Amino acid sequence: METETQKTEARPGAKPAGKREQTKVQNRQTILEAARQVFADLGYGATTVRDIIRATPLASGTFYNYFKSKEEVFQAxxxxxxxxxxxxxxxxxxxxxxxxxxxxxxxxxxxxxxxxxxxxxxxxxxxxxxxxxxxxxxxxxxxxxxxxxxxxxxxxxxxxxxxxxxxxxxxxxxxxxxxxxxxxxxxxxxxxxxxxxxxxxxxxxxxxxxxxxxxxxxxxxx
Amino acid sequence: METETQKTEARPGAKPAGKREQTKVQNRQTILEAARQVFADLGYGATTVRDIIRATPLASGTFYNYFKSKEEVFQAxxxxxxxxxxxxxxxxxxxxxxxxxxxxxxxxxxxxxxxxxxxxxxxxxxxxxxxxxxxxxxxxxxxxxxxxxxxxxxxxxxxxxxxxxxxxxxxxxxxxxxxxxxxxxxxxxxxxxxxxxxxxxxxxxxxxxxxxxxxxxxxxxx
DNA sequence: CAGAAAAGTTGACGTTGTGTCACGAGTTGA
DNA sequence: TCAACTCGTGACACAACGTCAACTTTTCTG
Structure with missing residues (x-):
């Protein structure tokens, strides 16, 4: 465990960076990256939200914790x-x-x-x-x-x-x-x-x- | 796909113009017209094939006798x-x-x-x-x-x-x-x-x- | 002109994708 | 260590898709 990662007076510019916050940022990035890839490959119309999810280690429901639709990832x-x-x-x-x-x-x-x-x-x-x-x-x-x-x-x-x-x-x-x-x-x-x-x-x-x-x-x- | 009617002797230049042929042309046009309207209103992505059909007097299955998908009407x-x-x-x-x-x-x-x-x-x-x-x-x-x-x-x-x-x-x-x-x-x-x-x-x-x-x-x- | 064949229409149905939600695992803070 | 909370999870209910067997209308044939 990262016992080290206590929220001791952290670096100035850095984020709160709890473990939680961290994976949240990561997940968002993971989804975005996957989406970019799949969109580029299949085209926006042809890709389904599940296609994007499948390109990540995440579960289907998770997607909707970050974006409320395919259109929204696209906009992001x-x-x-x-x-x-x-x-x-x-x-x-x-x-x-x-x-x-x-x-x-x-x-x-x-x-x-x-x-x-x-x-x-x-x-x-x-x-x-x-x-x-x-x-x-x-x-x-x-x-x-x-x-x-x-x-x-x-x-x-x-x-x-x-x-x-x-x-x-x-x-x-x-x-x-x-x-x-x-x-x-x-x-x-x-x-x-x-x-x-x-x-x-x-x-x-x-x-x-x-x-x-x-x-x-x-x-x-x- | 255009299986020209094997008529023994159709008129030379003119359309076959059987009643059948006629409504076929009409239906196609009806669908195209409806699609144009709905696309213009809702946007391509937001319209469903059913939306298009609903804007015509035809049944859902009929659509697929003329176009095999939303994309195909669009192309048309x-x-x-x-x-x-x-x-x-x-x-x-x-x-x-x-x-x-x-x-x-x-x-x-x-x-x-x-x-x-x-x-x-x-x-x-x-x-x-x-x-x-x-x-x-x-x-x-x-x-x-x-x-x-x-x-x-x-x-x-x-x-x-x-x-x-x-x-x-x-x-x-x-x-x-x-x-x-x-x-x-x-x-x-x-x-x-x-x-x-x-x-x-x-x-x-x-x-x-x-x-x-x-x-x-x-x-x-x- | 009747009856059979051909062509076209119809809507119910199996399938695929969507977005939600109750649950549980993981994290935080006391 | 434990309660409170946050977020991940996948099953589910709902929507749209495209097909197909049954049915209707037109055309062909004798």
Whole structure:
């Protein structure tokens, strides 16, 4: 037994960390991890709550102590994802001194995130009762709000031309997600090239785009 | 599955149009219509096959004479949609003499289609198990292939700069769908403005976008 | 035009998945 | 050490699924 683990004046930042609290956190994480995996494998629609449970050592009833439905785990995964990528995106935007930096930073960061944890993105992206869910969770909403604010700030500061933030966001998000999906679908992990293309579109339109992507590159990204 | 009736001598071009054949077509249409409605209302994930049936005068078993699952009706709706919009898009592309015409034609046509039959788009878009249009139903696949061909042809003819067709498609599709969704979400039916923005992006990037400020709708979903 | 064959409809039924709950094992704190 | 409490457990009641044998309607045949 961990007789050691008494709740003596614990470390400052640490949690209460009773044994109880500890397994609770663990279980939640276990379920989330299993769900991510199963969703990525079977697709959201095809997986049952029991599939998720079966991928853990837990009993069926336990699931419902942590999430009240399949949809809720899904949202949790979503939320966690947003939580992870938000600061990265925000930092990137803060660093940006020009529109180009702003935009390319966003794309690169996003693509890195997607390719860096493919299963995670597959889990939330390949399936879903779609946008409704994507937009609902607090972290996700906060992330979009943040982007919008920064966009408007950049516009005010003259870094960005005075475009409509709504349309702008739709375009950024649309391109980002569609390209990400396409990359995963084709097992294309070349995030630099993808970001280069996307950025070029926003910087100067079609005429500005690099020429055909040479798959086995010799020239490298323009 | 289409066991053509082994009639000794059916009319040549016309439909067989026996009473039987007729109600068969009717029933299929009834179910499709009901499904479109219910999907649009409840969302794909939340609707049950019984919900669809209940919205028709038919019995539960009958559903399965026409579609083998909820997913299959969904695909059928998808397919039908693609069937309807494909020729319109193709025609638009054929008419185009410049890149700008090509692009703005696509956006306008698509937005018209979406706003013109909102329920239909809601049914297939707001829900789904594979994100976006990517149900690989024949008509949908054909539609994308067509677009790609036309794109490549335009590139060969020098109307389009020699961009990578893959990326190009991802960008077009991404922007089109995301903007469409956003419009429906905000009850914004101004397809001209939307098309203008999207086209401007593709023609000259952010700096080229109209400076119009629009509705000060609050950020956030719904 | 009757009667048989074919095609289609129907709803009850076996099956699978969902979410709850009473119980008991494990943990905490005195 | 023991009472109080928390959480894990799996059986259960309920909901939706998809099938199928019986039945109805249409079509075919003589």
């Amino acid at each position: 995964i979503h939320d966690e994802s947003a939580l992870r990528i938000r600061p990265r995106l925000k930092e990137e935007r803060a660093k940006a001194r020009t529109i180009e930096e702003f935009i390319s930073g966003m794309f690169l960061t996003f693509f890195e995130f997607v390719v860096g944890d493919e299963d995670n993105f597959r889990a939330i992206q390949r399936n879903t009762d779609t946008l409704r869910v994507r937009m609902d969770t607090p972290e996700v909403v906060a992330g979009f709000d943040e982007l919008r604010e920064d966009l408007e700030k950049a516009i005010d500061q003259g870094v960005f031309p005075p475009v409509d933030a709504d349309y702008m966001m739709a375009m950024l998000v649309g391109v980002a997600f569609e390209m990400a999906e396409r990359m995963l679908r084709r097992d294309d992990h070349d995030i630099e090239t993808a970001a280069t293309f996307a950025t070029a579109l926003f910087m100067g339109g079609v005429r500005n785009l690099p020429h055909r992507k040479v798959t086995a590159v010799n020239g490298g990204p323009a | 709706i998808h397919d039908e949609s693609a069937l309807r919009i494909r020729p319109r898009l193709k025609e638009e592309r054929a008419k185009a003499r410049t890149i700008e015409e090509f692009i703005s034609g696509m956006f306008l046509t698509f937005f018209e289609f979406v706003v013109g039959d909102e329920d239909n788009f809601r049914a297939i878009q707001r829900n789904t198990d594979t994100l976006r249009v990517r149900m690989d139903t024949p008509e949908v696949v054909a539609g994308f292939d067509e677009l790609r061909e036309d794109l490549e042809k335009a590139i060969d003819q020098g109307v389009f700069p020699p961009v990578d067709a893959d990326y190009m498609m991802a960008m077009l599709v991404g922007v089109a769908f995301e903007m469409a969704e956003r419009m429906l979400r905000r009850d914004d039916h101004d397809i001209e403005t939307a098309a203008t923005f999207a086209t401007a992006l593709f023609m000259g990037g952010v700096r080229n976008l109209p400076h119009r400020k629009v509705t000060a709708v609050n950020g956030g979903p719904a």
